[in-house]
Amino acid sequence: MKPFRKYRFTFTGIGLLFILIFLVNLSLGSVHIPLPAFFDIFLGSGSDNESWNYIVLNYRLPKAITAVLVGACLSISGLLMQTFFRNPLAGPFVLGISSGASLGVALIIMGGGLLSGVAGSILTDDITIALAASAGSLLVLSAVLLVAFRVRDTMALLIIGLMFSSLTSAVVGILAYFTRMEKLQQYIFWSYGSLGDLSWSQLLFFSIFTLLGTFFAIIVIKQLNALLLGENYARSMGVNVKRSRFQIILAASILTGAATAYAGPIAFVGLAVPHLTRQLFNTSNHKILLPAVMLFGGMLMLICDSIAQWPFSEVALPINAITSIVGAPVVIWLLVRKRKMIF
Amino acid sequence: MMEEKYHSILSSKDLVIGYHKDKEDFLVSRVTDLNIMKGELVGVVGANGAGKSTLLRSISGIQPFLKGTISLNNKPVKQYSAIELARELSVVVTEQPMAKNLTAIELIALGRQPYTDWIGNLSQNDREHLNQVIRQLDLEPLKNKACYEMSDGQLQKVLIARALAQDTSTIILDEPTTHLDIYHKTYILKLLKKIAHEHGKAVIFSTHEIDLAIQLCDKMLIMNNKETYYDEPCRLIEKGLFSRLFPADLIYFDKKSGTFRVRK
Numbered sequence: 001m002k003p004f005r006k007y008r009f010t011f012t013g014i015g016l017l018f019i020l021i022f023l024v025n026l027s028l029g030s031v032h033i034p035l036p037a038f039f040d041i042f043l044g045s046g047s048d049n050e051s052w053n054y055i056v057l058n059y060r061l062p063k064a065i066t067a068v069l070v071g072a073c074l075s076i077s078g079l080l081m082q083t084f085f086r087n088p089l090a091g092p093f094v095l096g097i098s099s100g101a102s103l104g105v106a107l108i109i110m111g112g113g114l115l116s117g118v119a120g121s122i123l124t125d126d127i128t129i130a131l132a133a134s135a136g137s138l139l140v141l142s143a144v145l146l147v148a149f150r151v152r153d154t155m156a157l158l159i160i161g162l163m164f165s166s167l168t169s170a171v172v173g174i175l176a177y178f179t180r181m182e183k184l185q186q187y188i189f190w191s192y193g194s195l196g197d198l199s200w201s202q203l204l205f206f207s208i209f210t211l212l213g214t215f216f217a218i219i220v221i222k223q224l225n226a227l228l229l230g231e232n233y234a235r236s237m238g239v240n241v242k243r244s245r246f247q248i249i250l251a252a253s254i255l256t257g258a259a260t261a262y263a264g265p266i267a268f269v270g271l272a273v274p275h276l277t278r279q280l281f282n283t284s285n286h287k288i289l290l291p292a293v294m295l296f297g298g299m300l301m302l303i304c305d306s307i308a309q310w311p312f313s314e315v316a317l318p319i320n321a322i323t324s325i326v327g328a329p330v331v332i333w334l335l336v337r338k339r340k341m342i343f
Numbered sequence: 344m345m346e347e348k349y350h351s352i353l354s355s356k357d358l359v360i361g362y363h364k365d366k367e368d369f370l371v372s373r374v375t376d377l378n379i380m381k382g383e384l385v386g387v388v389g390a391n392g393a394g395k396s397t398l399l400r401s402i403s404g405i406q407p408f409l410k411g412t413i414s415l416n417n418k419p420v421k422q423y424s425a426i427e428l429a430r431e432l433s434v435v436v437t438e439q440p441m442a443k444n445l446t447a448i449e450l451i452a453l454g455r456q457p458y459t460d461w462i463g464n465l466s467q468n469d470r471e472h473l474n475q476v477i478r479q480l481d482l483e484p485l486k487n488k489a490c491y492e493m494s495d496g497q498l499q500k501v502l503i504a505r506a507l508a509q510d511t512s513t514i515i516l517d518e519p520t521t522h523l524d525i526y527h528k529t530y531i532l533k534l535l536k537k538i539a540h541e542h543g544k545a546v547i548f549s550t551h552e553i554d555l556a557i558q559l560c561d562k563m564l565i566m567n568n569k570e571t572y573y574d575e576p577c578r579l580i581e582k583g584l585f586s587r588l589f590p591a592d593l594i595y596f597d598k599k600s601g602t603f604r605v606r607k
Binding site: 226 | 432438441442444449453457459462509
């Protein structure tokens with residue numbers, strides 16, 4: 001009856017595990033920093049080695065925070081989509097929002113090259129790419145929202161989302177066909193995803209977007225729980241279904257848009273994390289699931305990042321490949337083991 | 344109490360139900376003026392496509408109707424806000440809840456939504472209500488079972504409990520007996536009768552179990568050929584209205600037993 005009390009110990013455990021993984025992630029990297037020195041830096045007293053200070057505070061810490069934010073954003077978005085579309089296989093990619101972001105970036109990187117040389121080179125810095133990704137997400141989001149008001153059926157909306165992503169990938173494909181080799185390479189690198197390129201000021205904007213999206217998710221928790229019974233039941237219990245739909249889509253779009261803009265299209269996290277979370281938190285109550293998926297998503301991204309960073313070597317694998325390698329088997333395992341993903 | 348029992352909860356006047364398509368009105372049925380009292384169990388019967396669901400959806404505000412007024416407690420339904428209506432009218436629809444992992448108690452607790460705060464926390468009062476409903480419907484053993492572990496009959500009972508937890512004067516159920524065997528059909532209908540009589544609610548349901556409805560309902564609404572007839576079951580039998588419900592080539596209505604028989 002008191003849902004939080006029931007899961008108090010689980011939350012405490014997950015919280016401690018989260019902190020541990022966060023610290024492990026920080027202590028690992030291409031440059032080996034001895035553990036005592038690492039703790040000195042982290043606890044504020046600093047190390048004699050200036051470059052170690054710099055690496056931990058201005059490279060690894062922002063990267064770890066980015067990982068947590070990306071994981072949290074995509075996981076909440078996935079949870080919202082799964083309840084909203086009544087489909088356990090729904091995720092942020094389904095609405096085509098991630099594809100929209102990709103289209104924005106493709107237009108800047110590859111489309112910019114089609115303009116003349118000078119304009120192209122000015123256009124392709126980091127901030128422009130982030131802005132383009134947000135604009136792309138917003139474009140597809142607006143289109144989906146317009147359709148959402150006309151189509152009452154959520155399953156139809158799901159398919160429309162898939163069509164939007166096909167359309168945007170087609171446009172990206174055409175751009176890729178006509179673009180120069182180095183531009184194509186730049187786009188492909190972006191699409192691998194990256195957690196490490198954010199400055200503290202970019203991180204601040206990312207955090208603001210995350211908070212905004214999470215805020216919209218929190219205020220629809222009650223409505224999400226009602227929607228577990230279906231739209232007719234929700235309506236009969238006084239839920240303004242139209243407004244809730246709008247808020248849910250808005251929250252999911254802001255969260256996905258922000259994560260994609262700042263870290264590239266990250267696959268499978270949004271889909272897999274809510275299911276992993278339900279293994280431990282055997283509930284459908286969004287009041288429990290929302291904070292739980294944030295923690296889980298953050299942890300999963302930290303782990304994936306630690307793997308991608310391949311400790312103590314120069315090799316950094318693309319994060320998107322790692323999340324797919326971790327995420328896809330998880331989804332397959334869940335499908336095989338539970339046959340139907342009940343939620 | 345007697346006086347209370349006979350006051351009208353749900354009424355309609357000059358009601359015409361139907362739907363809007365391509366800027367045209369499609370009439371499904373005209374509805375005779377209804378006056379449903381507190382403590383009455385009302386069964387809505389008719390052939391497939393006669394408009395039972397349309398009528399129930401119109402009454403519960405899910406679907407707009409073409410003409411006339413529907414009033415709850417002497418106030419037109421259209422003047423209710425969503426939350427006010429949710430406190431006066433609860434539904435059990437044919438669509439299955441999508442979250443099969445919900446436990447009985449979680450599902451029933453959702454019925455308290457019209458009374459809970461912005462995030463859905465249950466107050467002491469809400470919890471007392473829930474315990475009362477669980478006691479009344481003997482749901483204690485089912486309480487912590489998830490929906491996917493329940494039989495159809497158990498799930499239907501839990502869904503009815505959710506409507507009861509919503510603490511409304513009217514409960515509307517769309518075909519609550521489909522997919523159930525004859526024992527559980529009877530069980531559910533008797534439960535509805537108990538809810539109507541003992542809790543003083545107006546309970547309106549649609550069904551294809553005409554025989555059972557005749558035995559259990561206080562009033563029945565027959566929907567046939569765009570017209571409706573509303574009365575006590577025995578009067579409807581006397582008027583021979585059940586006989587006209589279906590084409591006469593295969594079955595006929597036996598007035599004596601109050602059942603349909605196959606033509607030999």
